[in-house]
Amino acid sequence: MRYELYYWGEIQGRGEFVRLALEEAGADYRDVAREPGGTDKMMRLMERGSGTPSFAPPFLKAGKLMIGQTANILLYLGRRHDLAPKTEAGELWTHQLQLTISDFLVEIHDTHHPIGSGLYYEDQKKESKRRAAEFLESRAPKFLAYFDAVVQANRAGKGKHLVGARLSHADLSLFQIVEGLRYAFPKAMRRMEKRSPHAVSVHDAVAARPKIAAYLASPRRIPFNTMGIFRHYPELDSE
């Protein structure tokens, strides 16, 4: 089966969490909105619906299924491609971690859009400075410490995994969070990484996986930029 991923073609954004899972799984997929006419096709699908229309991208066509919401897509892919434990308890725990990563991601996004996603950053710059400072001072360290503690408590993972002894989609997503924070807030991240070394070691283990390394070096990996969720605005970063 060839998957069809629908997500904005110019940014990593939420779609990147799905791309990483598809790449690690070695799955056959089209990144539709990066093809000519693909964005129009995506917009038409969102407007006309599909039986299971999405409020926003990403969504994934998998045979007859059309699945929306990043964490929901990863729940599905986790089952199909061995990216989560097979037991209900293990699947729920991995999904719980993925949903906590989703929460973290919203707060990362809102550092540059605290007033509204419909306004430009330039129109909410003052509020962004306040929100980013609060985020870097209290929220980001709290989230990172949480994931750090989960890795540390999971002895079977040997510092490489959040869940059990094997890779899961939660590891892939934590990799992306660390990678994105390094791009967006390099100064603050240097400080924060020191306090959450186990979260960073999961990142490093993911980066070293052959399929992920090949993907990151390929043109399929869209570079970070100031249109995505992780944005580097020097005025929002701090030591």
Next chain:
Amino acid sequence: MRYELYYWGEIQGRGEFVRLALEEAGADYRDVAREPGGTDKMMRLMERGSGTPSFAPPFLKAGKLMIGQTANILLYLGRRHDLAPKTEAGELWTHQLQLTISDFLVEIHDTHHPIGSGLYYEDQKKESKRRAAEFLESRAPKFLAYFDAVVQANRAGKGKHLVGARLSHADLSLFQIVEGLRYAFPKAMRRMEKRSPHAVSVHDAVAARPKIAAYLASPRRIPFNTMGIFRHYPELDSE
């Protein structure tokens, strides 16, 4: 099995989405943090962990499982108590809707906390006014129109259900969203409800269910207040 729900005892908050599912299911449960010493017990569980520690409440003890993240808890309860279709496609679709409700809820919360959840409303009142205006102008109508269209497209639900011909946890949660918005933004909601009558009809069908009606009339239902996610600050509401 007697469930143990862990959530702040003074507010509806995210825990209310779980309470509504437990009540509709007629499940036996303890609302632990509303019992003497319960909040301390909850905090200890969060600090010491449990194998599957939560970043934040709510979390649910279900036999040997300890499940965190509202939507994840509802995924689990949906299976156990027939609050979601049994097919994988139906379960994923219901969960997708629930995750979109979670996204909506974050934006509702951030109308009074646009800068940070660690600061008081009074310290971010100016920013709240801007964010709430943007929310009521563009975001809330967009979310409501989405759910309205889903209800309308689902002919089997006859205006009473988001998914198929039967009640799901997504219906219960949409009820709570409408109820909360009416409390928080009565003026704006009068205008918005007119444009999303099908979303409102799901609300009404849920309110009329005997177990839900009995719950809402009981002391187990904590009244809305200005400590929760839905807060009524007249200065944030608008026609």
